[in-house]
Amino acid sequence: MxxxxxxxxxxxxxxxxxxxxxxxxxxxxxxxxxxxxxKDKIPLLEVISDIENRFQYTFTYADDTIENIFVLLPEKNMTFEQILKFLEQETDLVFSKLANKFVSINKKETFFVICGNLKDRNTQFPLEGATIQGKNSSSITNQDGTFELEVYHKSETILIGHLGYKTIYRLADSFTSGECSEINMDLKTETLAEVILSNYITKGIGKATDGSFEIDYNNFGILPGLIETDVLQTIQAFPGIQSADETVSNINIRGGTHDQNLILWDGIRMYQSGHFFGLISAINPLITRKAILTKNGTNPEYTDGISGTIIMNTDTKVNEELEISAGVNMINTDAFLDIPFGNSSLQVTARKSISDIVKTPTYSAYFDRISQDSEIDDQRELTSDIEFDFYDLNLRWNYDISDKDKLRVNFLGISNELVFTENATINTAQQSRQSSLMQNSIAGGVWYQRNWNSKLRSILQAYNTDYRLKSINSNLEEQQRFLQENKVSETGIKLKGYYDLNENITLLNGYQFIETGVSNLNDVDFPVFREKTERVIRTHGLFSQLHYKSGKSTAIDIGLRYNYNDKFNSHIIEPRFTYNQKFLKYFNLEILAEFKHQNTSQIINFQNDFLGIEKRRWILANEEDIPVIKGRQVSAGIQYNRLGWLINAEGYFKKVKGITARSQGFQNQYEFDRATGDYDVTGIEFLLNKRSKNLSSWLSYSFVDNQYTFDTFEEQKFPNNVEIIHSVTLGSSYSFKDLQVSAGVNWNSGLPTTRPNLSNPVIDNRINYEAANSSRLDEYFRLDLSATYNFKISNEIVAHTGVSIWNLTNNENIINNYYRNNPENIPQEEVEFSLGITPNATFRVSF
CATH class of the missing domain: 1.20.5 (Single alpha-helices involved in coiled-coils or other helix-helix interfaces)
Known part of the structure; x- marks a missing residue:
């Protein structure tokens, strides 16, 4: 009804x-x-950012814990504890104070309690203030080293961490119900500068108090055009770093050439940095877990690399579970295996090109790029049976010998090989002959650490690295074979010790020995000609550094390195300095300075060296026509960081003495000159970065005034070959759960070039050039896109997939040009272009 x-x-x-x-x-x-x-409520995320800036605390939480939660802004006169209590009432969340000014935010759930007692393994003293982190709750140890933690599942992983000690991971069911388990902690095995800024540009990049940049690939975001964690591509996102020809074998840090960069893999010096002759990194992205980039203020334990230091490190922890992954992209396929053996774990990683199976559009674009202005390009219609292959193999063994002793062993093998057949008709007979180019590296090292007590720890490292570049150029018309070879063999030993004088001061002292041998061979079979040079340099270095920190406000590093070269009986003293001061809550002042030198460099004898593909060869200083290169640099910067906004501005001046004209790649009137000179760089770097929960956007700008000085040249002072006066990068990355998307634009004002004199282009059959580097190539523009997505195939199998497009607009960017007289004795321009539109895709599964 x-x-x-x-x-x-x-x-x-x-x-x-x-x-x-x-x-x-x-x-x-x-x-x-x-x-x-x-109407008066704001997102909890904004309130947290404001509290972090006011009280210098850091909040940790899962994104979905605070998502869509709005609260009133706490009153300004509230204390920190009152604010936490207020937020708990407003949100019904749990705010737990941890050690080192961390606060965890968790949802309220049902739980049971576990108990533990932490002690120093060596002294058996209780450890107060350690952080105990579960999935949804956290705790800290009291004066007796005891803690209680709310746990929500027996299979939950418990993280136990303490400043200065190695982090421990234990399952909740390993704790005995109703008892406090005794847990011994070991001292930490590494010393790193404190990170003052997290998520610089993108997630996983941080800036340390010593001015260096630290990249954590265990928690890395995404950058435009990249779908893999390639270190040498990643660092080009920073202001002041770029590659004039888009290769990882020609990275220019603050106006320097690539041979002025020190590249270390687990402490081993690398003389080869690229696969595909420079288009992708020679170091497999799967094995690099952390990387450090230093542009100035280098730690005195490092020598060489007057322009920059790039340090790549593998995992230092012993893996306790079997890990397997395999993947493929449009260039190569790879596999990763990490096998635990008791107190040790063995990691094996391999990568190989797939060009012998399928030639993808990406491979074709890369091959066309490297073959420009080469023997292949010059005789493409007479060339056949072109085969290209590259591979690398990496081994890393970590072994925890005892509570105080740790051992790491590394091996790395890298190879690039290009083979092609040249054909010609000679005296009506068809003839063929192979030409080839091979580039490879083999390196190995041993690293051992001993923790003597709670204050003193020492590290001993030894390594050997061998690099070889070899080409055979067959000239059918002249019936000639031209063999070229460049070898580098280096052995190094380093012993260093850290001593903690107190909680604010750490002293580093050490000794380093390096023996470097370089040989170069030119061998012609008809007419017979053979020239081989071999040089060896041995250097001894003593270094010391005092690191001082006062809370989170002041950090100072004062270092000194003494170098003795027995070849030249020379003594070089190099001071190093970094200073970082926080002021007015949101600002940081940074001052860096360094003196450095290097005994190795790269030169170009002729532009068609090594088939014109890999033209540079390593040489050693001889203090005659090839001096020891010395550099000095000072920089100062200021940084503002608040509520997701970062503004960073830095100015620098760098002076480098002792460069050779042959190392600069001149292709003008100074191409065959053997002069020595200097260059001065004055620059400004600016970065504006806005970070929010899922979005990071950045705008960077670099200004450079980079000038050569060669006293024996007609123009004694003129622009550097790699001087790009203005450079702008605009990018953005977005992440939502397992999806990441990024887009970015790169623009610069173009490289300098030297053009023939229009009114009188040729004199005595030689090109009559204008003033050196008085003109500019066209402006450079590139738009890149990339996207990655992670998903589960099953409970045991996780998949990763990604796509990228390099140079989406397919701009024909000119990266080099030069002139040669044609048969009519008229200067003809030869042009090299950057990569055109280049897609790539990857798929990976992990077990």
Missing amino acids: IQRTVLHFLRTDHNWRKVKLLWLLFVFSTFLCYSQTT
């Missing part, structure tokens, strides 16, 4: 209009009430 009455009421038009009116009034009034209750 009631139901029929209601239906009759609703069927009446007049009554139905009343219902709709009442419903609209209800919705509107509800909205007004909600607006009145939420």
Whole structure:
């Protein structure tokens, strides 16, 4: 009866209009009430950012824990503890204070309690203030080293961490119910500068108090055009770093050439940095877990690399579970294996090109890029059976010998090989002959650490690295074979010790020995000609550094390195300095300075060296026509960081003495000169970065004034070959759960070039050039896109997939040009272009 009455009421038009009116009034009034209750509320994320800046605490939480939660802004006169209590009442979340000014945010759930007692393994003293982190709750140890933790599942992983000690991971069910388990902690095995800024540009990049940049690939975001964690590509996102020809074998840090960069893999010096002759990194992205980039203020334990230091490190921890992954992209396929053996774990990683199976559009674009202005390009119609292959193999063994002793062993093998057949008709007979180019490296090292006590720890490292570049160029018309070879063999030993004078001061002292041998061979079979040079340099280095920190406000590193070269009986003293001061809550002042030198460099004898593909060869200083290169640099910067906004500005001046003209790659009137000179760089770097929960956007700008000085040249002072005066990068990355997307634009004002004199282009059959580097190539523009997505195939199998497009607009960017006289004795321009539109895709599964 009631139901029929209601239906009759609703069927009446007049009554139905009343219902709709009442419903609209209800919705509107509800909205007004909600607006009145939420008009003063703001997202919890913004409140957290404000609290972090006011009280210098750091909050840790899962994104979905605070998502869509709005709260009133706490009153300014509240204490930190009052604010936490206020937020707990407002949000019904749990705010737990941890050690080292960390606060965890968790949802309230049902739980059971576990108990533990932490002690120093060596002294058996209780450890107060250690952080105990579960999935949804956290705790800290008291004066007796005891803690209790709320746990929500027996299989939950418990993280136990303490400043200065190695992090421990234990399952919740390993704790005995009703008892406090005794847990011994070991001293930490590494010393790193404190990170003052997290998520610099993108997730996983941090800036340390010593001015260096630290990249954590265990928690890395995404950058435009990249779908793999390639270190040498990643660092080009920083202001002041770029590659003039888009290769990882020609990275220019603050106006220097690539041979002025020190590249270390687990402490081993690398003389080869690229696969595909420079287009991708020679170091497999799967094995690099952390990387450090230093542009100035280098730690005195490092020598060489007057322009920059790039340090790549593998995992230092012993893996306790078997890990397997395999993947493929449009260039190569790879596999990764990490096998635990008791107190040790063995990691094996391999990568190989897939060009012998399928030639993808990406491979074709890369091959066309490296073959420009080469023997292949010059005789492409006479060339056949072109085969290209590259591979690398990496081994890393970590072994925890005892509570105080740790051992790491590394091996690395890298190879690139290009083979092609040249064909010609000679005296009506068809003849063929192979030409080839091979580039490879083999390196190995041993690293051992001993923790003597809670204050003193020492590290001993030894390594050997061998690099070889070899080409055979067959000239059918002249019936000649030209063999070229460049070898580098280096052995190094380093012993260093850290001593903690107190909680604020750490002293580093050490000794380093390096023996470097370089040989170069030119061998022609007809007419017979053979020239081989071999040189060896041995250097001894003593270094010391005092690191001082005062809370989170001041950090100072004062270092000194003494070098003795027994070849030249020379003594070089190099001071190093870094200073970082926080002021006015949101600002940091940074001052860096260093003196450095290097005995190795790269030169170009002729532009067609090594088939014109890999033209540079390593040489050693001889203090005659090839001096020891010395560099000095000072920089100062200021940084503002608040509420997700970062503004960073830095100015620097660098002076480098002792460069040779042959190392600069001149292709003008100074191409065959053997002069020595200097270059001075004055620059400004600026970065604006806005970071929010899922989005990071950045704008960077670099200005450079980079000038050569060669006293024996007609123009004694003129622009550097790699001087790019203005450079701008605009990018953005977005992440949502397992999806990451990034897009970016790169623009610069173009490289310098030297053009023939228009009014009188040729004199005595030689090109008559204008003033050196007085002109500019066209502006450079590139738009890149990339996206990655992670998903589960099953409970045991995780998949990763990604796509990228390099140079989406397919701009024909000129990266080099030069002139040669044609048969009519008229200068003809030869042009090299950057990569055109280049897609790539990857798929990986992990077990």
